[in-house]
Amino acid sequence: MLPLTEDKAKVWLRRQGFPVPDGVVVVTPGAAAEAAARFGGSAVVKALVPTGRRGISGGVRVVNSPEAAAEAAHSLLGTDVQGHRVDEVYVETRVEIAAEYYLSINLESFPPRLLLSCHGGIDIEQTQATNPDAITVIDLDPTEGLNPWDAVSAWKSAGVNGEILPRLGAVTASLFTAFQTADALMLEINPLCVQTDGKLSLVGAMVGIDDDALGRQASWLADEAKPEWMFAGRNLNERERAVFAANQRYRGGMIRYSELDGDIGLIFNGGGAGLLQHDLILAMGGRPANHSDMNGINQDKIKALAHAVLDNPNIRGLLISANHLQMTRADRKVEPIMQVLAERGIDYAKFPVVIRMFGPREAEAREAAAMVPGVHYLPSGTPLEDACRLIVDLTRTGVTQ
């Protein structure tokens, strides 16, 4: 999922006619002061990072003068909020608030769900754990959409009454339409405010877009794909970034690489087989240096993954393993990895390499592996468990033959 920063989320909402407070992105305290002055001095200064819980982590400041806005921007810029470095702040006009609510739409399993609360500004995860009755959960129909009158009922069951109901119903129904059109997986409006003049304002806004749909979304939205944002609260290291970049650069397939602190390099193919083997290696006392998956047969991507795994200074052995490949050619998986191994000056007497790769063109894959001395290409039909056992033993003893 690709989270949008608040400014992008609000541009997206504003374009579709939703009521969003005026705001501007700035990178200096001086510009923050100018923006606050334009808003009449009363403003909110927020760290512009793609994560929730900014308020709790001190990333949101309410100010009453341009000078205070500059001061707030100065104290936020360059700091770290929820694992993200603050390079920009968002200065927004302050809304006169009469009431605050919570709304989110989530698509993580079937069906999509609407979450409502008459308590605005809540931490949804914490509230779900401690006071679930404060949250109303409504199943949404992805084909029929959400009718405004059904949204009104939903808000009533969340404890909201009175003249605001038709406005809330209309905005909520439209938000689900916008959610589907933008291929969002998550949309949170928190707080959703009723102003003192009776109008609604979407004061807090977070949106997460489906990576798999970026190809059909407007380019300004697709351009927001930044590797750091793929992982909540964790910055990627250079090897993880290189794999992410290779995914974007080359077409076809998808490689994944997440670094860990062990010493056994893992090049897996097949998500389920990778999960199982990772568990087995740990149970056998081995310590994985990474987790990975190579989906597809794009040769450049597979090489990029092999480089990332081998660039990790901690690895002392390598397992290249897959479930039976069924229709996929084994040689198209093994050859690029062997090319990378061959061009690196590794002492294979001290660095064990185990391959378990069975399927179409296995004979050609074995020929490619034979070019690299010392590689253990396991006999066809060897159980997954045995491949894990061998790499754990070889890495532990440091004896490769």
Add this chain to the structure above:
Amino acid sequence: MSILLEKNTRVVVQGITGTQARVDTLVCRDYGTHIVAGVTPGRGGQDVEGIPVYDTVREAVEQHGAEASLVYVPALAAKDAVLEALVAGIHLIVAPAELVPLNDAAKVVDAVRKTDAVMVGFNTVGIITPGEARMGGMGGLDPDEIYAPGTVGICSRSGGMVAEVAWALKKGGLGVSTAVAMGGDAITGRRMVDYVRMFEDDPMTKAIALFGEPGTPNEREVAEHLRANGVKKPVVALIAGTFQENQPVGVSFGHAAAFIAGEGDGPTEKKKMLSQSGVRIAADLKDIPVQIKAALGRG
């Protein structure tokens, strides 16, 4: 001796003129699948190795009585292709497409679940009834190496692991009634519990093997079903991904759906819930046939 797919099932292949579709279609036909037609809009009147091609699924249904569809259509076109099959009256849809936007999957699955049709996928390697028929890449070029006919029903969230489970069963002296790769995404046409019910109702299936992963309510729903209705046939489950529980919340390592979003959908919790509902938890692949034979009194 199967669910969903038999050697007489009349299959249409959507997108049959594509490269992968052509290869997989012929491999399926060689295995015994009764492929009656193909569909590629604009290519009506042509043929692929003797298989007639139509412009629409409706024509394939009218001309050949097609009842199942193998949908080889790219990710962004997959939603409409599946809906077309559904509206044409197809009751088994196998949809291998990967990286389908989740909002598309939600719409498709919503439509499928409002009918009696079964959709396998998205992100599936397919379904196989060993010795009879297969739809999709399941089994590769030499399915007999991996899949022996028999009485164990397999349902797996991972396509690759269906082959490994079947292989382990074969080495352990057991065979497969039908094996289903239900789809690796967060949202799939049918739930794991739906396949468990089908296997329970299938007279030729004597035991059920499941492969589960982190994320999604699938395994919990199986546990709830068995607790409510009792264990009718032995169920053995292998649940992978426990290591993820020590990683930061929300980090995905494998399939799109295989991330731990919160409490209750981690592998440890799943194993506990399944075990308490009478499911035998396998330690690894080799353990699956051992557990099944023990449960069937053949250990």
